[in-house]
Amino acid sequence: MGGKSYIFSDSLQKDAGLPMFQASSYGTQPCSTPSRSGTLTKIKLLGALLMALALSPLDTLAAAQTSSPARLAYHGTLDNGLEIVVVPDRRAPVVTHMVWYKVGAADEPLGKSGIAHFLEHLMFKGTDKIPAGEYSKIVARLGGQDNAFTAQDITAYFQRVAKDKLPKMMEMEADRMANLKLAENDVLTERKVILEERRSRVDNDPSSLLQEQMMASLYTAHPYHTPIIGWETEMKGLTREDAIAHYKKWYAPNNAVLVVTGDVEPEEVVRLAKETYGKIPANPAVGAPRKRPSEPEPVAEKRVLLRDGRVGKATLERYYTAPSFNTATNGEAEAMQLLGRIVGASNTSRIYNKLVREEKKASAASAWYSGLALDNGRFGFYAVAAGDNKLEDIEASIDAVIDEVIRNGVTDEELERAKTSEIANLVYSSDSQQSLAHTYGWSLATGRTVDDVEARSERLKAVKREDVQAVAAKYLKRKRSVTGYLIPEPSQVAKVDPRPASAGGTLH
Template sequence: MNARPPSPPARRLRALLARAAAGVALGALALTAAVPAQARIYDPETFTLSNGMQVVVVNNPRAPVVSHMVWYKVGSADEQPGKSGIAHYLEHLMFKGTSKLKPAEFSRTIASNGGQDNAFTSYDYTAYFENIARDRLELVMGMEADRMTGLKLTDEITLPERAVIQEERRQRTENDPGSRLYEQLNSLLFVHHPYGTPIIGWMHEVEKLTTQDALDFYKHHYAPNNAILVVAGDITAKDLKPLAEKTYGKLKPVKDIPARVRVTEPPTEGARRISLTDAQVSQPSWMRIWKAPSYNAGAKEHAYALEVLQSIMSGGATARLYKSLVVDQRVAAGVSLWYQPTALDLGTLGLSATPVPGGDVAVVEKAMEAEITKLLRDGVTADEVERAKTRLKREAIFARDSLQGPAYAFGLALTTGQTVEDVEAWPERIGAVTVEQVNAAARAVLAADNHATGILLPDPNAPPMPGGRAAPPGPPSTTAGHAPEAGDVQ
């Protein structure tokens, strides 16, 4: 079972999400500012069905294909205490059939029509997608609407799939020291909020999930008035609306959908630290993470500036961290600063690095801390800010040419409290970021000592393991996905 979005591959999808997220914005900078037509990234069309389902259409007629995505405004952070993993479990079960479709028939039908399909769960949303020829769109919409409310589950279907998820957890987390380290590190960072619970769930809770648990979660959260349809590609709203009304429009809304109320993360003091030694590790690695403002929570006025900071520090081979630690000092083989602002609640900002072969992780940590001290003392320059803003806006423009990029951008935004205009306003808002704002944002987050640090080390008593594992520098996956059935397309 793949614990990351399985199609496209994890690293490509992470890059796609990063580009898509470049179009996602809320924050406190010019929230109500009008967006000039020439500044619009995707220029979408929108409408809402009578049952409350919101629809976004992004026309891209370069090829007769579409990316069809249904996003539900529910994720693992919306689970009841003691039921961790139920959102991801239900995502798997959505492929197990309805009164119209046999188990696995959904994906086999998509594949037989030349398409690709899959799904993924995150803290704040669950999404299902199909990439398919334009003339097969009505088929896809009919099947997706059918399983939105018509899922059929029995113990004979659910319990074997629960075992699949348990095996997925063993393979992707328990047998991967980097994943185990991050899971523990994240639980140290978020001590009370559900973001500290793994999306796939804790094993001792997953093994107790029942058919009724899945049905209850499905009944409460899967409904047209809790879902967003995003279609990008060779389609216009004029052509899509009759299809949407014919399929999704027939579904009844669900009353009393649970409010998305999460516990508030308490203030934390002091640095926390964890070290993991494992025989599978051949190369040590280092990671440090902070809670940070998102577009929706915390000191939101820093969100855009933190995006610019991320690009300055880790936006390629000429970025500060790579140039200093990899090129000049030659103490690191890889280094990264990432920022994840697309959350309904607080986001995260993190640093990670891998020492050069034979290098000392303590040396890398000291070099990283020196760079952060320099940043907080001297700040960034006007030239760095301007180059970073140009780079970010260019990436957003490139995302427009992607089939799935726009669909991800709007899905991420609209499931986490943002609006279509917030996505479209991103270039204007990122362009307004100043040197002073970047420096203030860096000090607001990186000067705090309430971070969590994780170190992954080889077992000195274990025999050498060529190709052993180390956690790669960069943001960990924040999704869990559906493993394709036989006949599925990755």
């Protein structure tokens, strides 16, 4: 049985404050925000509780804990370098346990694309203590759920279980962090699984093929130009030795972040972590900041046209390179986040109003900002043609919206509405222990800090109208973009000879 997994593309991110993804790195659009309830009162109470806990002794880890008025999470580091984040939420006797490795598809050796995702599958194959294929079965028998996912910058594994099962989850996850066993037959079988996954998710989906080609065009030197799932020609050559080399190089406590949210006490999580993960030695060859090829300053816009008989409606997509939350300065990422909401994140946005309501050129239209990456972020537009409208006309309308923002900026009303929506999303996400685990884990695994995560609302509040206008003028330049057209093409239907059948015969 192959390991269950998702391939997440952090670049298809609608709400940069909360990872919200489809179970595919190639989905046309990010999925919508789940419906959640939450209140600021709960958050303030939780913050006060965590501050009190932070003042209690936690052995050698106490020195790593800092406190602030908005602090929700406990954060510390074991002696072997494993980072720990704990966010108590005692409304239900369940916990979410996640391990985030600071390695993804963008860290793969040349010619080995897909190895990060391949190893993620193979991590379910077992150890000396757990037979191959039994990992998820054990979790299920304990009444829990588990899965894993790969992105350009991270690989993560998670379980959601009753709180009394947490010790077992930590024992099992620590075991496969250090003691993975790979039989040759298991590797060959799983390689067939990932190749079939590529065929079903990418090769059989024209929109996924378009996005793959657009990413390959957008980035010249940076490894974000390679798909997370890998190129088929390279995936076919991945071996057991490749997987073991990737495992030994990157999977170590000093290259990981442990996040536990739910009905837990920080002291208890730290004790369990020391008894399990704490026994694994650090790898001195890993843990330093990752160094990747720098992307040169773009000099020419790029275009990708894909014609496919499987396409029902013509579609336009455009990506611009932009800073990520990790690389942006002076609040630019927050300004981009608010720009995305104003321009295209809802059915009251400028793009939707112009293309769908007023001009009726498109049946769907949106814009988004993706800022969760370690290196570069993206700003994007998406539209589906209505009727026989041409993509060239839709593109002209999108350009008009962009030009209007660059020339005249946004209104006070638009900015305040966008801030309210984005901050509300942060509050709602804090009401879900799984969302909290994703937010803290993804942030720390891509260069940010707990304080950075918990100051997001204040940074959003600080954005001014001129900041939004400035990032639009700076980053929404055509030379920084790739525009993709997905165009329906008539299928080549077999022609039937219209001549009558010979006497006594039947024409089929």
